Amino acid sequence: MKNRCKDCGKCCLETEMILSQNDINSITHNHQSNIKVKEFAFMNNSKQYQLKNKKGHCVFLESSLKICTIYQYRPQGCKFYPLIFDLNRNICKFDEDCPRTILFYKNKEKLRTTCKKLKRYLKIELAIKIK
Numbered sequence: 522m523k524n525r526c527k528d529c530g531k532c533c534l535e536t537e538m539i540l541s542q543n544d545i546n547s548i549t550h551n552h553q554s555n556i557k558v559k560e561f562a563f564m565n566n567s568k569q570y571q572l573k574n575k576k577g578h579c580v581f582l583e584s585s586l587k588i589c590t591i592y593q594y595r596p597q598g599c600k601f602y603p604l605i606f607d608l609n610r611n612i613c614k615f616d617e618d619c620p621r622t623i624l625f626y627k628n629k630e631k632l633r634t635t636c637k638k639l640k641r642y643l644k645i646e647l648a649i650k651i652k
């Protein structure tokens with residue numbers, strides 16, 4: 522996890538992170554064991570894959586150390602976080618569940634660029650309709 526996330530891991534509790542096909546391919550390809558999709562994801566009612574939880578946290582969280590065990594190839598949505606997209610307001614925003622948003626994307630230009638990437642990711646990889 523990034524240093525600014527040290528000893529937190531809050532976003533990995535009861536995660537609802539959606540996975541793209543690329544995320545799934547990356548995890549199954551890079552994981553040290555021969556992990557199967559059903560071990561870490563399930564299909565939700567919208568026919569999208571979502572990360573599974575185990576004992577209240579993401580299956581990939583090492584809960585005692587608060588470390589993501591697949592950090593190098595974690596899902597794209599986890600990389601963007603705490604930046605999320607508000608579909609109703611059509612804007613990128615910080616998720617209020619993250620207690621340290623102030624530490625992220627301090628550079629306004631970087632924030633704008635990442636917002637564009639986030640929108641493109643949602644449209645292309647998750648096929649979410651965005652205005």
Ligand code: SF4
Nearest residue numbers: 526529530531532619
């Ligand atoms: S909730 Fe925020 S600070 Fe905590 S681990 Fe997630 S991104 Fe990092």
Ligand code: SF4
Nearest residue numbers: 533579581582589599
């Ligand atoms: S994949 Fe890693 S960063 Fe993403 S929710 Fe799971 S433990 Fe957290």
